[in-house]
Amino acid sequence: MNFSVLTSQFWSLAFQGLALGLIYSLVSLGYTMVYGVLRLINFANSEVFMVGTFSVLYLQVYILRIPIGDPALHGIKLIAYLALSLIGSMIVCALLAIVVELVAYRRLRARGANRLASLISAIGVSIALLEGFSMITGARGKIAPRLLDKWSFGEVAGANFRIDQVMAIVMPIIIFFLLDQFVTKSRLGKSIRAVSMSEENSKLMGIDINRVITLTFCIGGLTTGAAAFLYTTVYENTVFNVGFNMGIAAFTAAVLGGIGNLRGAFYGGLALGMLEQFASAVLGSQWKSITVFVVLVVILLVKPNGLFGEAVQQTRT
């Protein structure tokens, strides 16, 4: 127990927690969007994230030809390369998420199979991807090239505002804002919400269910891809099982906020990231995940539908 860090490093911890939490909430969208429409845990999303991190890494190493250990880039080139990695990762993840839906879910859904069957087939896809990548990339993991020089904006109250962490905070906020607008305002967004309220009625209203589901997986993939880009940029390494902890954290975040709920995912991720940072500072990092789960249990006991399960029902995805 070390409570003194709470006062001495409060802002620094809060800032790191914010950056980590927003990456969580981007990944948790991959769970929560799909859950809203299909009422299924999209188990393969953690592997979509893993593939995303590797696509960033391979894109930078083999296509953009940035050798590992080179000095960081500057100016236009930096922005262009960052943008390319981001877009590449988002496209790869979105395509993979769509393929996962086709392989693991579509046929089973057409046959009206029980929920657990889809869960197991998604787990099958997840195992196959995990093991496939462990064979290709090796068990040790890979180091990503350093594109971005991690300079600091300066110190405020003992917290270092590093550029990559600022990026990891600003970008998810923009993405969430855009997504929220898309889901509430656009025609396609409305059709997603309609399907999540009632599949039968949406069908009767002429909504193409399969198209909506593909779109949902695609959006989940896009945000997971963005998270993968941020993760690789901030931590500069990845390994074949990187998705496991990220997946559990993101799913927990989604449940914490109220699964199936877009804003819930945002706040759930945020809360989880902060909690993890503070808990590992106070109790030691080995007890981090226990604290998280204990808090989750307590919150679910008080609010069985998650923090925002009912309050923000209108913007259900």
Add this chain to the structure above:
Amino acid sequence: MSTLKNFNLRDFGAGIWAQWNRGTRTIFVLVLLSLVALLPFAAGWGPTSFLNTPITSFQNVLVYPVGMFVLMALGLNIVVGKSGLLDLGYVAFFAIGAYSQGVLSTFYGWNTWEVLPVGIGCAMLSGVLLGLPALRLRGDYLAIITLGFGEIVRIVALNLNVTGGPSGIAGIPNPPGFFGLKFDIMNPQNFFWVVLALILLTIWMVRRFTVRRPGRAWEAIRQDEDVAALMGVNTLVYKLWSFVIGAAVGGAAGVIFASKVMVISPDMFKFDVSILILACVVFGGIGNIWGVALGASILAYLPERIRFLADSRQLVFGLVLVLMMNLRPDGLLPRKKREKITEKGAK
């Protein structure tokens, strides 16, 4: 084509079974049982030697993973299949059983048969402790809490001194022998028979429960919890019972496992084990004992048999899961059609 599509192997088997008289049934069961009991010698006998597994000997594979997974899948089936509660942290009970054996035998010198009831008790107690808060939640909220519990047990084992931390507990003694049966590294078949006895006991127990009050209550809860509650079923109590009985089976498996492998460490009780057991249940045919036993045997045996594929065996395993779930979404041996129709109606 439509007859083929609606073909249900379980109903087909049940049809044949119904035509037999008592004598034929007894003979069939005895023959089947003795065939299963003779399995440890199958690898040494010419015509069945194709069953032999590379690297780990076939007799050891029969105990762990095959026997253990069948036992645990039957235990999880009570929770997931009978009362419809999604438990993603079943490995926790297995770990609690294994660690009871590890701690009590190395620190206090208890033997396996003395630890067995205590280990089962510990698992049941933890089932109550987890179940009381968690079972008020539904569906996927329950799933994430149980998942969290599985991780908590593993992390606690990883960080406590009494459980040996990351290196775990070594030097756990084998069980003492009885009736001239020796339990040591040279005689894995004896372990198999003990596990087989536990499996039979579990099957008997589940069958008794299914036709009595708890079984009917579970069935009602599985189909519609609200309606069950309205009909006067005390849902929390019966859900807790199914949880605790499932935990007891997991604990028993853990105790035997620890005394068989002699060394346990937190690595053995990761989330993947829970997932694998759940996969066994769904793959075999959720809710149907014979399906679950068959599914667990195949899923536990397959990765050992295809070890010659080395690194890609898990890849193949994942693909087999996807393929099989797509071909037979209700599992190899689905539960009774009667139950399935109501399940669809409830949707």
